[in-house]
Amino acid sequence: MDVHQPRRPHRPGWLPVVDAARCTGCGWCVAACDLHLLSLEVRQWQKSSTLQDADRCTGCSDCAVTCPFHAITMRKG
Ligand code: SF4
Numbered sequence: 763m764d765v766h767q768p769r770r771p772h773r774p775g776w777l778p779v780v781d782a783a784r785c786t787g788c789g790w791c792v793a794a795c796d797l798h799l800l801s802l803e804v805r806q807w808q809k810s811s812t813l814q815d816a817d818r819c820t821g822c823s824d825c826a827v828t829c830p831f832h833a834i835t836m837r838k839g
């Protein structure tokens with residue numbers, strides 16, 4: 763069994779979109795992504811989560827569900 767399988771079902775074509783205005787930079791979503799596709803970046807002196815490799819994202823939404831500030835929305839396309 764692949765130990766890196768995300769916990770939720772794959773939804774091809776769906777990607778997490780981070781609302782930088784809501785993101786506190788807490789890093790929970792970074793830890794939640796089993797594929798390590800998110801990282802924290804500093805933009806305009808504010809830390810926020812950024813998807814680094816959209817091609818590998820399975821659309822599982824683990825990151826979105828984990829965000830305590832509801833800063834991540836899953837969008838198709
Ligand atoms: S869990 Fe939410 S608030 Fe925390 S870094 Fe990720 S998007 Fe930002």
Ligand code: SF4
Binds near residue numbers: 795798
């Ligand atoms: S939806 Fe989020 S947790 Fe799932 S693979 Fe994509 S970036 Fe990782």
